[in-house]
Amino acid sequence: xxxxxxxxxYPVSFLIVLSIVVIVHExxxxxxxxxxxxxxxxxxxxxxxxxxxxxxxxxxxWKVCLIPLxxxxxxxxxxxxxxxxxxxxxxxxxxxxxxxxxxxQPLWKKAIISFAGPFMNYVFAIVLLTIFLSIxxxxxxxxxxxxxxxxxxxxxxxxxxxxxxxxxxxxxxxEFSDVRRMVQLDTVLNIVVLRDGKEVPLTxxxxxxxxxxxxxxxxxxxxxxxxxxSVPAAFVEASKSAWEMTADTVVFLKQMILGQRSSEDMRGPxxxxxxxxDAARGGFLSFLSFLIQVSIAIGFVNLxxxxxxxxxxxxxxxIEAVIRRPLGEKAETVGLQIGxxxxxxxxxxxxxxxxxxxxxxxxx
Numbered sequence: 001x002x003x004x005x006x007x008x009x010y011p012v013s014f015l016i017v018l019s020i021v022v023i024v025h026e027x028x029x030x031x032x033x034x035x036x037x038x039x040x041x042x043x044x045x046x047x048x049x050x051x052x053x054x055x056x057x058x059x060x061x062w063k064v065c066l067i068p069l070x071x072x073x074x075x076x077x078x079x080x081x082x083x084x085x086x087x088x089x090x091x092x093x094x095x096x097x098x099x100x101x102x103x104x105q106p107l108w109k110k111a112i113i114s115f116a117g118p119f120m121n122y123v124f125a126i127v128l129l130t131i132f133l134s135i136x137x138x139x140x141x142x143x144x145x146x147x148x149x150x151x152x153x154x155x156x157x158x159x160x161x162x163x164x165x166x167x168x169x170x171x172x173x174x175e176f177s178d179v180r181r182m183v184q185l186d187t188v189l190n191i192v193v194l195r196d197g198k199e200v201p202l203t204x205x206x207x208x209x210x211x212x213x214x215x216x217x218x219x220x221x222x223x224x225x226x227x228x229x230s231v232p233a234a235f236v237e238a239s240k241s242a243w244e245m246t247a248d249t250v251v252f253l254k255q256m257i258l259g260q261r262s263s264e265d266m267r268g269p270x271x272x273x274x275x276x277x278d279a280a281r282g283g284f285l286s287f288l289s290f291l292i293q294v295s296i297a298i299g300f301v302n303l304x305x306x307x308x309x310x311x312x313x314x315x316x317x318x319i320e321a322v323i324r325r326p327l328g329e330k331a332e333t334v335g336l337q338i339g340x341x342x343x344x345x346x347x348x349x350x351x352x353x354x355x356x357x358x359x360x361x362x363x364x
Contacts, residue, residue, distance in 0.1 A: 069269075077098075144220040147217065157205075188206070
């Protein structure tokens with residue numbers, strides 16, 4: 001029975017998370033386009049056969065399609081939803097049509113529309129987290145060790161129960177969540193703990209299990225308390241959390257590029273589906289927390305300067321602003337092909353990592 005429920009829970013939770021994040025992202029593009037006076041032809045959740053559709057008063061076709069693995073907003077004058085090329089008919093547009101056509105908009109409007117998708121992902125995550133914190137408060141767990149796993153990196157380093165973390169790699173540790181975050185950023189941790197009133201420096205060399213760094217300590221729950229937050233304080237805390245998640249992702253990418261972290265740590269669609277299911281099994285608050293993390297991750301990834309992504313469009317617009325002329329069609333085409341090739345490579349790589357991780361788990 002449990003296996004049957006998991007077979008339903010994991011894909012359904014993944015599709016719910018993906019659909020919400022995609023709708024939020026594309027709605028950002030949609031609202032920005034409308035605000036800039038650009039006509040939106042289509043707003044689609046999913047691809048393929050249309051399951052439901054309707055056209056609003058402004059002429060936008062809203063639809064839900066059979067394959068719910070993404071979505072798009074297609075603007076008037078675009079050849080496709082990628083906004084990479086103008087429609088062949090755009091050259092013959094009347095002056096009135098050009099005013100509401102995306103290809104004929106000034107660079108600053110194009111940039112706003114492209115940026116609005118990732119921006120909305122961040123806004124959604126911060127608003128959701130603000131509501132969450134203002135209602136439920138914020139659990140504060142002191143950075144004090146309760147248990148140390150035998151044979152773990154923590155035991156080898158000399159960490160003992162009742163040790164209080166003061167800093168890791170020069171960063172102050174205020175609570176146990178800071179320890180969890182720092183553990184995922186490096187494989188070698190220079191730790192300072194407080195033991196019997198004295199500061200003790202230690203060095204831990206981390207192991208990785210299923211792509212995640214493992215130190216091998218648990219937090220003491222004796223002095224855990226719930227910190228109530230006003231709405232303004234919750235907003236500040238939510239914004240800070242969004243910034244920290246983004247900063248951690250930047251560090252992760254830097255380590256990947258420099259070869260300091262294995263590509264096996266990257267997760268693909270199956271890995272995200274697995275994490276979605278795990279979050280759903282943890283309850284509503286766990287699922288909500290995961291949704292917030294995914295929204296921020298999608299927002300950040302889309303800002304990367306890779307052609308095909310929103311960040312790639314922003315890069316092209318920045319280059320055009322500097323050289324004061326449109327990029328040549330050949331240059332754009334080559335850039336888009338490189339970007340698409342990179343995304344396909346990453347999809348294959350991460351999917352393989354997911355497959356290996358799942359097989360390893362089944363064999364254990």
